[in-house]
Amino acid sequence: MRALNRLTIANLRKNRKRSIVTMIGVALSVALIFAVISIATSFWQTMRDYAITEYGDYHESFEFIPGDKLSIVENAAGVESVFYAKEFNFSEEYLYLAGSEMPLPSKIYEPIYSLDDSMRTADQQYVVFVRYDNPKRHERRGKDIGYALEDAEIYTYTRRTNNQLLLFDGDIDYNTTTIFACFGALILGIIVIASIFTIRNSFNISTTERTREFGMLSSVGATPRQIRRSVYLEALTIGVFSIPAGIALGFIATVVLILVTNTLLGIIQNGLSLFVPWWVYLADAVLGFIIVLLSSASAAIRAGRLTPIEAIRSNQDIKAKNKRIKTNRFIRSYFGIGGVIADKNLKRSRQKYRTTVVSIVVSVAVFVGMSSFVIDSQRIIENFYPDFGADYIVNGGDESDYDEIVKKFNLNDYVIHRSIRTAGRISVVTLSRDYFEKYAHNAGVKDDFEHAVILNSYLSETHSNGSRSFKKVLDEYKPGDDYTIKMYPDENSADTIEYKLKISAITDKNPMGTYENDNPTFYISNDYYDIKSLIFADGYSQMFANPGDQSKGITAYLLERSSEAKEGENILMGVDFKASRDQTNNIITLAAIFMYGFIVVVALIGVTNIFNTITTNIQLRAKEFAMLKSVGMTDDEFNRMIRFETILYTLRALLIGLPIGILISYGIHYLLIESNISLSYQLPLIPIIISIAVVALLITFIMRYAVRQVSKQNIIETIRQDTV
Amino acid sequence: MNILSVKKLTKTYGKGDSLVKAVDNVSLEVKEGEFVAIIGASGSGKSTLLHMIGGVDRPDKNSGTIEISGTDITKLSDNKLAIFRRQNIGIIYQFYNLIPVLNVRENITLSQDLDKKPVDEKYLNELIEALGLKNRETHLPNQLSGGQQQRVAIGRALYGRPALILADEPTGNLDSKSSKEIVELLKLANRKFKQTVIVVTHDLEIAKQADRIITVADGKIKRGK
Numbered sequence: 010m011r012a013l014n015r016l017t018i019a020n021l022r023k024n025r026k027r028s029i030v031t032m033i034g035v036a037l038s039v040a041l042i043f044a045v046i047s048i049a050t051s052f053w054q055t056m057r058d059y060a061i062t063e064y065g066d067y068h069e070s071f072e073f074i075p076g077d078k079l080s081i082v083e084n085a086a087g088v089e090s091v092f093y094a095k096e097f098n099f100s101e102e103y104l105y106l107a108g109s110e111m112p113l114p115s116k117i118y119e120p121i122y123s124l125d126d127s128m129r130t131a132d133q134q135y136v137v138f139v140r141y142d143n144p145k146r147h148e149r150r151g152k153d154i155g156y157a158l159e160d161a162e163i164y165t166y167t168r169r170t171n172n173q174l175l176l177f178d179g180d181i182d183y184n185t186t187t188i189f190a191c192f193g194a195l196i197l198g199i200i201v202i203a204s205i206f207t208i209r210n211s212f213n214i215s216t217t218e219r220t221r222e223f224g225m226l227s228s229v230g231a232t233p234r235q236i237r238r239s240v241y242l243e244a245l246t247i248g249v250f251s252i253p254a255g256i257a258l259g260f261i262a263t264v265v266l267i268l269v270t271n272t273l274l275g276i277i278q279n280g281l282s283l284f285v286p287w288w289v290y291l292a293d294a295v296l297g298f299i300i301v302l303l304s305s306a307s308a309a310i311r312a313g314r315l316t317p318i319e320a321i322r323s324n325q326d327i328k329a330k331n332k333r334i335k336t337n338r339f340i341r342s343y344f345g346i347g348g349v350i351a352d353k354n355l356k357r358s359r360q361k362y363r364t365t366v367v368s369i370v371v372s373v374a375v376f377v378g379m380s381s382f383v384i385d386s387q388r389i390i391e392n393f394y395p396d397f398g399a400d401y402i403v404n405g406g407d408e409s410d411y412d413e414i415v416k417k418f419n420l421n422d423y424v425i426h427r428s429i430r431t432a433g434r435i436s437v438v439t440l441s442r443d444y445f446e447k448y449a450h451n452a453g454v455k456d457d458f459e460h461a462v463i464l465n466s467y468l469s470e471t472h473s474n475g476s477r478s479f480k481k482v483l484d485e486y487k488p489g490d491d492y493t494i495k496m497y498p499d500e501n502s503a504d505t506i507e508y509k510l511k512i513s514a515i516t517d518k519n520p521m522g523t524y525e526n527d528n529p530t531f532y533i534s535n536d537y538y539d540i541k542s543l544i545f546a547d548g549y550s551q552m553f554a555n556p557g558d559q560s561k562g563i564t565a566y567l568l569e570r571s572s573e574a575k576e577g578e579n580i581l582m583g584v585d586f587k588a589s590r591d592q593t594n595n596i597i598t599l600a601a602i603f604m605y606g607f608i609v610v611v612a613l614i615g616v617t618n619i620f621n622t623i624t625t626n627i628q629l630r631a632k633e634f635a636m637l638k639s640v641g642m643t644d645d646e647f648n649r650m651i652r653f654e655t656i657l658y659t660l661r662a663l664l665i666g667l668p669i670g671i672l673i674s675y676g677i678h679y680l681l682i683e684s685n686i687s688l689s690y691q692l693p694l695i696p697i698i699i700s701i702a703v704v705a706l707l708i709t710f711i712m713r714y715a716v717r718q719v720s721k722q723n724i725i726e727t728i729r730q731d732t733v
Numbered sequence: 734m735n736i737l738s739v740k741k742l743t744k745t746y747g748k749g750d751s752l753v754k755a756v757d758n759v760s761l762e763v764k765e766g767e768f769v770a771i772i773g774a775s776g777s778g779k780s781t782l783l784h785m786i787g788g789v790d791r792p793d794k795n796s797g798t799i800e801i802s803g804t805d806i807t808k809l810s811d812n813k814l815a816i817f818r819r820q821n822i823g824i825i826y827q828f829y830n831l832i833p834v835l836n837v838r839e840n841i842t843l844s845q846d847l848d849k850k851p852v853d854e855k856y857l858n859e860l861i862e863a864l865g866l867k868n869r870e871t872h873l874p875n876q877l878s879g880g881q882q883q884r885v886a887i888g889r890a891l892y893g894r895p896a897l898i899l900a901d902e903p904t905g906n907l908d909s910k911s912s913k914e915i916v917e918l919l920k921l922a923n924r925k926f927k928q929t930v931i932v933v934t935h936d937l938e939i940a941k942q943a944d945r946i947i948t949v950a951d952g953k954i955k956r957g958k
Contacts, residue, residue: 345847345849346847349839349846350832350835354834636832639787640818641822642847643815644815724789725789
């Protein structure tokens with residue numbers, strides 16, 4: 010047994026590169042698991058801390074309890090600790106109880122630091138805050154306290170539960186908690202299964218390579234059990250080295266991710282704090298060993314099952330199919346016999362390359378599928394925050410209100426819109442004078458700012474058969490023409506009145522504050538034009554501005570103004586469009602970082618597997634290659650054969666992986682997006698191109714590397730090595 | 734006429750104290766149509782000599798020449814040497830070294846396929862018949878016995894009608910019945926197809942059947958030059 014163990018370790022050493030790559034694979038998956046769990050625990054803890062600072066560190070409270078009856082609550086079963094408060098108090102700071110670190114929301118309650126017996130009188134009423142030793146049973150405990158109080162003839166008490174904290178202290182009934190837990194378990198499940206499937210391969214390869222050795226051992230009397238153990242020992246050795254490394258890597262990754270999160274979401278709260286309880290390390294290590302052992306299980310069982318002679322002859326995994334395998338004529342003529350051999354290799358010894366193809370397929374499918382989620386999110390943002398040339402919007406005021414803001418903040422780049430209640434789909438909007446002049450000038454107007462500039466955009470028409478067409482309906486007009494608009498005198502009127510607008514210029518550029526696909530619109534200046542005869546739609550006056558770094562100041566000013574507003578004054582609403590767009594963008598970026606980080610690590614685990622499979626397969630074929638060279642294959646022909654195999658690998662992997670990825674991406678789009686928002690499906694082209702490029706480069710690189718290792722050896726030395 | 738002419742060939746391994754002269758200043762000539770056996774103890778250098786003649790191993794730099802049908806193969810580039818091998822030399826190894834994914838026919842025609850020559854069906858069938866592989870044509874190597882695999886390897890060496898057939902311990906891995914068959918085949922190639930055969934062996938029974946026996950010891954030819 011000791012000799013067997015030494016042999017196992019010697020083997021790991023001999024194939025140092027493969028052992029290291031396998032260890033990297035294990036370490037990556039351990040790190041990924043660590044990062045997922047510790048990000049979750051950190052998030053959880055941050056939310057819990059937030060709940061405590063905002064709502065207080067207690068599970069339930071009982072209000073209006075007379076001082077002489079406090080002992081009923083204090084001595085109730087399951088109560089871990091209590092603290093007291095009185096009355097209401099609106100002081101701003103949080104106060105802490107004497108001798109305890111428990112904050113309570115002093116905005117509402119005044120805490121009582123010490124409660125001596127003289128205060129425990131029937132004429133004083135208190136609020137008692139309770140922490141239970143087992144928060145999950147708070148419902149039961151709370152009711153019991155209630156019954157006890159009623160038994161003591163106190164009926165006026167109020168029982169409240171601190172749901173915000175209970176959410177984190179284990180009340181699993183809450184929906185969010187369940188979703189959180191299920192989602193976490195799902196992600197961990199995916200990682201564990203994906204890891205087992207990819208790392209498994211490394212052990213299979215190692216076992217295949219050691220087949221002869223196992224045969225020899227078994228022929229001198231090693232039992233199947235001993236041989237199985239030898240494979241498990243290999244797995245454990247790999248685990249012992251890679252799991253601590255994975256935990257360290259996961260810890261670093263978590264710290265970095267939290268830093269990135271806090272940088273991107275700096276505006277919200279104090280940010281995420283790192284919280285990794287001891288059990289995370291333990292659970293991660295245990296999962297790591299489970300992955301390693303389950304990965305090696307099939308290899309171990311296979312090794313134990315081999316009969317000595319099968320093992321020694323190690324007839325490889327070539328399927329002895331007598332079926333003729335046809336090779337494409339093009340392959341034969343372009344790649345020669347090398348191409349034929351490459352083709353047959355892939356067709357006849359399927360198992361060997363299947364794992365590689367499966368790894369690539371999984372990585373590509375996950376990448377393409379998931380990235381459509383990120384792309385869709387970005388498209389939603391674009392739709393949600395369309396570009397209309399302004400960072401800030403103020404509405405709810407009239408011209409004088411806006412002027413006040415413009416003066417107060419010295420705004421240059423702004424426009425005030427007012428809409429006119431027109432009949433039909435062609436709108437008329439007035440623009441503030443300065444901006445209108447700029448706009449008209451850009452549209453080609455020299456000095457006639459009294460007349461309208463028209464935005465000749467497309468107008469969509471729905472025909473009777475349901476089809477839609479887009480047409481520039483104002484095409485027939487030219488500068489100097491008159492256009493008659495129809496207006497409703499008031500909201501309820503069915504009759505319209507007419508008004509003539511003179512056109513000074515026609516443009517297809519939008520003014521600030523309008524969207525690109527807006528309907529055709531007449532823009533006029535509100536100073537020059539005879540606007541008194543126009544009828545304005547109520548509440549349709551808005552200011553758009555690019556206030557630069559003054560946006561925060563404007564927001565603060567508007568808030569102050571509205572809180573001090575008197576009866577009859579306009580209440581202005583400011584929307585810091587840029588800030589909310591930036592923040593949503595940051596959230597999406599963050600989600601993308603997490604998602605792509607996840608995908609990249611899963612793909613990297615796949616890469617370690619692909620690397621091991623390809624290099625070992627090539628090594629196992631070293632003799633075959635030497636043979637081909639010995640019967641006269643030139644290096645050029647040899648390289649062409651390898652190139653062809655590379656192409657076959659890549660094509661096969663992509664032809665399966667891409668369609669699956671596209672299906673997944675469509676599925677995600679359909680389930681998450683299309684059911685909620687109308688956004689048409691867009692093929693994730695860029696991820697597809699990236700996958701093609703990366704897969705092709707990766708396989709080419711690994712093949713080259715593997716072949717270079719093999720061709721360093723002398724032909725005859727390779728041929729004479731009788732061990733495979 | 735000499736088909737093979739080796740002059741002052743040397744091959745050394747290692748350096749300094751551990752320097753081993755596997756082949757030490759050997760010269761040798763073989764006539765067209767000759768059946769030559771090279772014998773010697775393990776480690777005498779007989780296989781190294783054969784591999785250098787076959788162009789799968791290289792002699793020390795600037796140490797002698799190997800002329801096959803007038804071409805000095807020590808002067809050829811790797812690429813040219815590979816092409817020369819497939820056109821002029823057939824090698825048979827102790828371990829058959831067939832390509833596992835190719836069937837019997839494909840393995841036999843391999844070197845000529847590399848040369849993009851069309852399959853000569855008549856000759857191939859004749860050869861397969863002579864090799865006793867008639868009903869095994871579409872089998873893969875791992876479906877064949879050791880003797881059969883070695884016959885395929887011989888077929889591969891013979892198929893291109895090379896000037897020179899080299900066999901490195903071709904029977905080393907076979908039972909005596911199969912060994913006899915293999916030797917018969919080599920003799921057949923020599924007699925019927927008029928090919929020059931050089932066999933490295935430590936089996937005197939085989940060596941006796943050759944036209945000439947060369948004995949090698951310590952990297953030098955002791956007898957039979």
